[in-house]
Amino acid sequence: MLALHCLMASAHIVPLPIAARAASMLFQQVVKTYPNLFDRLGEHSQSRFGFVPTDLPFAFSIRPSSRDIQTVRRGAAVAADATITGPLFLMLALAEGRVDGDAIFFARKLAVTGDMEAILALRNALDDSEIDLAKIVGSFSGPLTPSVSGVLSSIRRQALKAHGVAWS
Numbered sequence: 001m002l003a004l005h006c007l008m009a010s011a012h013i014v015p016l017p018i019a020a021r022a023a024s025m026l027f028q029q030v031v032k033t034y035p036n037l038f039d040r041l042g043e044h045s046q047s048r049f050g051f052v053p054t055d056l057p058f059a060f061s062i063r064p065s066s067r068d069i070q071t072v073r074r075g076a077a078v079a080a081d082a083t084i085t086g087p088l089f090l091m092l093a094l095a096e097g098r099v100d101g102d103a104i105f106f107a108r109k110l111a112v113t114g115d116m117e118a119i120l121a122l123r124n125a126l127d128d129s130e131i132d133l134a135k136i137v138g139s140f141s142g143p144l145t146p147s148v149s150g151v152l153s154s155i156r157r158q159a160l161k162a163h164g165v166a167w168s
Contacts, residue, residue, distance in 0.1 A: 012057050019058050020071035027062065027069040029136050038064035040125040047118040050080025053088035082118040086110035089159035097127045099165055109165070 011019075031037065038045055045065040052059040052074060059078045061070045072078060084091060090109055093099040101123050104110050112119050134156055138149030 014057075016058070016071065016073060023058070023060055023071045024069055025140070026133075026137065028067070029139070030131060030133075031067050033136060034129055034131060037129055037131075038125055041118075041121045044115075044118040044121040047081040047115060047121075048079055049118070049122060050078040050083035050114075051091055052078060052083060052085040053091060054086055056088050080114060082112070082114035082116070082122075084110055084112055084119070087159075089156060090165060092133055093156070093160055093165065094123070095126055096131045096133060097129050099160070101127075104165065 014022075041047075041064055046063070048061055048063045050059065050061050057074050059072050059074045059076070061072070061078050061080050062068070070079070084094075086104075086109055090099070090104060094101050094104060094110070105112065134149050134152035137152055138145045138147075141148040
């Protein structure tokens with residue numbers, strides 16, 4: 001649990017340009033690793049999706065059609081047709097498609113605003129993707145990939161447990 005607290009606390013001192021670059025690198029690697037990720041969005045591929053972590057000083061906006069991500073300080077306007085707000089690790093687990101999205105939404109652990117059809121299309125696109133963000137982030141660490149991926153997987157499990165969510 002200490003690693004999780006240190007990770008989240010350190011995010012508050014990261015300058016916006018560095019956070020934006022890290023988010024862009026991660027997003028581009030996800031798109032490269034899963035090139036068909038957004039195929040199931042249909043007409044909603046033009047939508048802009050906002051993600052506002054309540055425990056992070058940044059917010060993100062993604063437009064799937066252009067494979068574009070924007071990072072802003074939380075509290076700044078996020079350009080989005082649909083927005084998901086909640087704890088970072090719950091949003092990441094939902095993106096990985098390995099938690100029960102309905103249970104998270106109905107338990108009000110995440111808030112959704114805007115175009116609900118776009119959100120449902122995004123959720124359907126993510127459900128079968130089998131994204132592993134710990135593995136993707138770990139891949140940036142060269143020979144330390146297995147160790148870094150393992151630590152990140154452990155942090156993910158701890159975070160989800162703290163939110164009362166089971167990893168499936």
